[in-house]
Amino acid sequence: MDPDRNFEDIFSELYENSDISKIDEIQSRIESYFSELELPNYPTVYDHLVLSLRDNDVIATFNWIHCYCKHGSGM
Structure with a gap:
């Protein structure tokens, strides 16, 4: 699997190829991950922001790791 591809591209390709077993596995893992998340009972720094x-x-964000991996140390 190409690490430069994002999740949406990979999932779309699986969907287009009707790779149901992999799609089901990914959806199961995503559901499991998010079902274990808990929100705190207090406002976070991001909430205040x-x-x-x-x-x-x-609010703007930037993926520094992706940029570094794509362009290397020549930044």
Whole structure:
């Protein structure tokens, strides 16, 4: 499996190829993972950040690891 491909591309290919056994396994693992997650009973730093946004504010993220892997140390 190509590590440069994202999850959506890989899953779409499995779906297009009707690889039902792999699709079922992936969906089962995803459901298991998310069913074990618990939300804290208190606001997190991210909650405070979102609640403090004004109309013209934005939250931007960047995947540094993906960028480094794609472009190497020549950044």
